[in-house]
Amino acid sequence: MEKRTDREVVERTGVDEGRRRLIKAMGLAAGGVAASALVPDKWVKPGARLGTLPALAQTSPVLGTGDLQVTVTWNTDCTDIDTWVQEPDGTWVYYFSDSGPTATLDVDDTDGLGPENIFVAPGTAAAGIYKVYVAYYSWDCDTETEPPTVVTIRITVFDGTPSRVQRTFTRNLTVADTGDTLYEVAWVEFPAGTITEKSGTTIAPASLRAPK
Numbered sequence: 001m002e003k004r005t006d007r008e009v010v011e012r013t014g015v016d017e018g019r020r021r022l023i024k025a026m027g028l029a030a031g032g033v034a035a036s037a038l039v040p041d042k043w044v045k046p047g048a049r050l051g052t053l054p055a056l057a058q059t060s061p062v063l064g065t066g067d068l069q070v071t072v073t074w075n076t077d078c079t080d081i082d083t084w085v086q087e088p089d090g091t092w093v094y095y096f097s098d099s100g101p102t103a104t105l106d107v108d109d110t111d112g113l114g115p116e117n118i119f120v121a122p123g124t125a126a127a128g129i130y131k132v133y134v135a136y137y138s139w140d141c142d143t144e145t146e147p148p149t150v151v152t153i154r155i156t157v158f159d160g161t162p163s164r165v166q167r168t169f170t171r172n173l174t175v176a177d178t179g180d181t182l183y184e185v186a187w188v189e190f191p192a193g194t195i196t197e198k199s200g201t202t203i204a205p206a207s208l209r210a211p212k
């Protein structure tokens with residue numbers, strides 16, 4: 001397939017992919033996102049500094065867990081899928097705001113294939129419903145259009161306890177729209193930790209969307 005230059009991509013879509021990614025990176029920096037240091041690039045890309053680490057540590061970032069853990073992976077490379085969780089008090093936790101009253105985005109993968117992770121520490125979940133979504137932020141491949149990607153969402157409650165429950169869902173995402181469209185995955189209600197699958201889409205609140 002003929003490769004497009006950046007200029008051709010800009011002319012075709014009206015959006016500079018590099019600028020889009022820069023905007024997101026700047027937003028992360030401006031937000032003081034400590035988790036940026038945990039972005040798994042340094043783990044998944046081979047490098048001399050990883051030579052002395054165990055094989056598992058080279059490919060698997062440490063993921064927070066506890067009352068709730070939402071871990072997201074996807075099957076296309078150079079693709080940025082995002083995980084969004086709305087806490088019971090209404091606070092959104094996602095790439096621009098990586099921590100709420102109880103939930104934390106500790107790993108945000110921006111170029112595939114995950115994992116990305118949001119968790120609530122043991123014994124700290126608020127009563128009410130945590131709403132779990134995924135979104136398709138961008139792609140950065142030399143392809144005519146963004147590839148459809150199959151997203152796997154693994155939700156675990158009460159990890160490390162006898163009450164542990166884990167369920168896995170998939171969503172097919174086809175349009176990269178800087179994450180404006182939120183694909184519903186599940187509601188998780190505490191204190192019971194009940195996981196209820198949800199389907200459908202909603203549009204992210206305007207104040208939370210990436211600048212265009």
Ligand SMILES: [Ca+2]
Nearest residue numbers: 081082109110
């Ligand atoms: Ca992401």
